[in-house]
Amino acid sequence: MKELRQIAAKLLTDGAVKVVIGWEEGPRGARAAFVTRPEDAERLIFDARCVQNLATYLSPRRRHVVGLGKAAVVAKPCDAKAIAGLIRESQVKREDVVILGVRCGGVVREPTMPASLTAETVADRCGICETREPTLYDHLIGEPQPEPPRVTRREEQIAALMQKTPQERFAFWSQQLERCIRCHACREVCPMCFCEQCVADKTRPVWIESSSHPRANFAWQMTRVMHQAGRCVDCGECERACPVGIPLNLLTRYTAQSVEKRFGHKPSDDPSIAAPIGTFRSDDSQEFIR
Amino acid sequence: MSTRILTKADLAGLVADLLSAGTRVVAPARVDNPQVAAYRPIASFDEARLDGPLPPRSPKEFFLPPTEVLLRWQKKKDGIELQEVATEHPKQVILGARPCDVAAVEILDKVMGWDYRDELWFGRREATTIVSLACRGVDKSCFCTAVGSGPDAQKGADILLVPSDGDAYLAQILTPKGQALVEAHAQRFGEASGAEAAKSFREAATRKVASNLPIEATKLSGWLADNYEHELWKRLAMRCHGCGACAAVCPTCHCFDIVDEPEGIDRGVRRRNWDTCQAGKFTVHASGHNPRGTQNERFRQRVLHKFSIYPKRFGELLCTGCGRCARACPAGMDLPEILGQIAKLAGAGVPTGGTK
Numbered sequence A: 001m002k003e004l005r006q007i008a009a010k011l012l013t014d015g016a017v018k019v020v021i022g023w024e025e026g027p028r029g030a031r032a033a034f035v036t037r038p039e040d041a042e043r044l045i046f047d048a049r050c051v052q053n054l055a056t057y058l059s060p061r062r063r064h065v066v067g068l069g070k071a072a073v074v075a076k077p078c079d080a081k082a083i084a085g086l087i088r089e090s091q092v093k094r095e096d097v098v099i100l101g102v103r104c105g106g107v108v109r110e111p112t113m114p115a116s117l118t119a120e121t122v123a124d125r126c127g128i129c130e131t132r133e134p135t136l137y138d139h140l141i142g143e144p145q146p147e148p149p150r151v152t153r154r155e156e157q158i159a160a161l162m163q164k165t166p167q168e169r170f171a172f173w174s175q176q177l178e179r180c181i182r183c184h185a186c187r188e189v190c191p192m193c194f195c196e197q198c199v200a201d202k203t204r205p206v207w208i209e210s211s212s213h214p215r216a217n218f219a220w221q222m223t224r225v226m227h228q229a230g231r232c233v234d235c236g237e238c239e240r241a242c243p244v245g246i247p248l249n250l251l252t253r254y255t256a257q258s259v260e261k262r263f264g265h266k267p268s269d270d271p272s273i274a275a276p277i278g279t280f281r282s283d284d285s286q287e288f289i290r
Numbered sequence B: 001m002s003t004r005i006l007t008k009a010d011l012a013g014l015v016a017d018l019l020s021a022g023t024r025v026v027a028p029a030r031v032d033n034p035q036v037a038a039y040r041p042i043a044s045f046d047e048a049r050l051d052g053p054l055p056p057r058s059p060k061e062f063f064l065p066p067t068e069v070l071l072r073w074q075k076k077k078d079g080i081e082l083q084e085v086a087t088e089h090p091k092q093v094i095l096g097a098r099p100c101d102v103a104a105v106e107i108l109d110k111v112m113g114w115d116y117r118d119e120l121w122f123g124r125r126e127a128t129t130i131v132s133l134a135c136r137g138v139d140k141s142c143f144c145t146a147v148g149s150g151p152d153a154q155k156g157a158d159i160l161l162v163p164s165d166g167d168a169y170l171a172q173i174l175t176p177k178g179q180a181l182v183e184a185h186a187q188r189f190g191e192a193s194g195a196e197a198a199k200s201f202r203e204a205a206t207r208k209v210a211s212n213l214p215i216e217a218t219k220l221s222g223w224l225a226d227n228y229e230h231e232l233w234k235r236l237a238m239r240c241h242g243c244g245a246c247a248a249v250c251p252t253c254h255c256f257d258i259v260d261e262p263e264g265i266d267r268g269v270r271r272r273n274w275d276t277c278q279a280g281k282f283t284v285h286a287s288g289h290n291p292r293g294t295q296n297e298r299f300r301q302r303v304l305h306k307f308s309i310y311p312k313r314f315g316e317l318l319c320t321g322c323g324r325c326a327r328a329c330p331a332g333m334d335l336p337e338i339l340g341q342i343a344k345l346a347g348a349g350v351p352t353g354g355t356k
């Protein structure tokens, strides 16, 4: 923590960046902090409650953050994957961001929880995460971290769903998506949902109806998840933000599993490796696309 | 009006009576995740969780659904045929709702009946009897006492239940609608007793909540109206995503969008859907100009609408202090903290202080 604060203060003092985006203590646990004065670097914290993916604040559609000037951002390995995604997809230039990579031993499910990691408290994604430190960084901070408690409850849920018949699965998702109120919070919080004009907001013509009914809710969630295929960094923010509690990460994670199986692709924090959805290769295994 | 006693067994009986008479009963109830409750229609009293966790969403959807049909249209040879929807609604009782949730319904009557009487809203209002339940205070995010209300407030309720001795509730009958419900089920209600226990329940809850945010939010409107360009707003919402989860869970947020959706080549449906001022597209003009271009301006709008604009027009705050917005926010935006900061600037009462 001391190291993090020192580096942040120095970057601000030297004028290397105008803002350091990190975590602070809020009334309901750890939350994003936007530090613009060296003396405020003291506010920065990092522990297992630093759940949120801060890469989302680098997206150019966040004009209020972009307006602050060049940013440094504190990044767990999964956050670094999202930053790499933004660089890869030409949303952020590598030289325009200073990455303060932090070694990570996993986070809890909600920032309001105590910072102790157990099989019960650990976030689903961390239960299977294999990266203890990012490779995309300007500074790497913190001691080496132990592996988070291994939990596979989400993988098991997905496997159980895939055991069902398509009709049963459809019934399951119909029931879940019936609750969707089409607030699009799942999109707004996502670091990889950076489109200036989302297809779901198109009105001339309407591609995806904005009302909450089965046809539209399925169309919305299928579109969102397909657009994240191989791009989703599994930060879990969409599910955490959903005000009606739809288990969205079952969808994003299953899609990631499928992309890995079919294309051998896993999102990484290497900006040079593009997701299959964004690549064209003349040796593609599918004939129709060559 | 009068006070009666209602034991838990009689409440269960009352629910059974209502259900068998075909009345829909909405109550905080179990959902698949045992840590969570939600307001939903129940099939028996066993499903209700009156003393369970706070449902993350308010029951406003039982008056203003997330989506509802306004009319249907069909092209005919000689023009367009419009088909209106029914504005009469089946009877419902909202049972065990928190005082902050039911106060919101009465607050919203003002805007819903302002320049135009919203028939769908008032249709549901008229069909509904609200039996609220005094709350013991949920957590640090509750601040109903700071908005001139409280965990035992009566506003919006037809009957207020207050936990009393043992397994009984003291039932305060507040409106003719409440009276009618009691009369129709007279055998379920007993002579009032246990007033002392109910009183100490109310006092303990009020003390607990009042310490969360000891300010008078009703006194902030002047400062807010005069400080539109204050420095505070320029940095207030850096962490805000504009995701609108706060508005979705809020009992008083009521903005909606109206859309036409085709149902075939010659017919379609007009619907209204929840919307929010936190969404970037909410204020985009046809020219492409957006008067609220960034999240800081959008969040200022949220605060101003609730604590200055609505009070100016309708004489009361558009916030019941339920704290749901703070609990739902994935980014840690915290309305009570922000109100504390504003109170400090405005000098209205003593704030508990924020983290900045």
Ligand code: SF4
Residues within 6 Å of the ligand: A076, A077, A078, A079, A104, A105, A106, A107, A123, A125, A126, A127, A129, A130, A131, A148
């Ligand atoms: S997914 Fe991996 S990198 Fe991300 S918080 Fe969990 S353990 Fe850390």
Ligand code: SF4
Residues within 6 Å of the ligand: A186, A189, A190, A191, A192, A193, A228, A231, A232, A233, A234, A235, A236, A237, A238, A239, A249, A252
């Ligand atoms: S889809 Fe969800 S889990 Fe994946 S990157 Fe976006 S917010 Fe994170």
Ligand code: SF4
Residues within 6 Å of the ligand: A179, A180, A181, A182, A183, A184, A185, A186, A187, A241, A242, A243, A244, A245, A246, A248
């Ligand atoms: S956040 Fe949840 S409720 Fe909102 S649009 Fe996404 S899935 Fe639907």
Ligand code: SF4
Residues within 6 Å of the ligand: B239, B240, B241, B242, B243, B244, B245, B246, B247, B278, B325, B328, B329, B330, B331, B332, B333
């Ligand atoms: S305050 Fe929180 S819940 Fe509301 S729009 Fe902003 S990020 Fe979303």
Ligand code: SF4
Residues within 6 Å of the ligand: B246, B249, B250, B251, B252, B253, B306, B318, B319, B320, B321, B322, B323, B324, B325, B326, B335
């Ligand atoms: S603004 Fe927040 S505290 Fe006020 S009524 Fe809405 S959800 Fe509750």
